[in-house]
Amino acid sequence: QVQLVESGGGLVKPGGSLRLSCEVSGLSVSDYYMSWIRQAPGKGLEWIAYMSSSGNTKYYGDSVKGRITISRDNAKNSLHLQMSSLRPEDTAMYYCVSRSGWYSAFENWGQGALVTVSS
């Protein structure tokens, strides 16, 4: 059974930084295409970051480009999202998501980590 468990969310001031983690079981992060998707309160879904199974390819959404970095730890089978220069509009639930291939839907989702950016 696949499980993705996010952690590291919380309250941070504008301009601050935060690192989200996603502990994965039931699949290997080095065999899957991993993404982060966020959802602002009461809003829709926004894909923001992606890493290929090889780890060589990373993409970022325009709204967060230059402020976030996706990474993974194969030994710990975990995914991470380092966020900096946070803005109030970054307030959202952040989901760790996996898919089995480039042309695959998002098959497995974590329960989400809430990030609130406020002074």
Added chain:
Amino acid sequence: EIVLTQSPGTLSLSPGERATLSCRASQTVTNNYLAWYQQKSGQAPRLLISGASKRATGIPDRFSGSGSGTDFTLTISSLEPEDSAVYYCQQYGSSPPITFGQGTRLQIK
């Protein structure tokens, strides 16, 4: 970037009725790489349909997807109370970026 437009914004139906949700793309979705997700209140989204018409594991057969090119439909043949949720379409054939529709809220009376 492919823009997905879902309609209607909100749908209110009774148990046993048929629900038809639409997703229209601003350009052709490559190889019909179109997925549907269900998100219940306070929960993460769940994959229902991929490749426009393939049900995900464990999804009841009252959920079906159809369409091609730029017009896609999610049909729920006989509504159950637990189908109350927001439904999102998503394309993954032309990325990045991967894009989602804005969602359709389905209310069961």
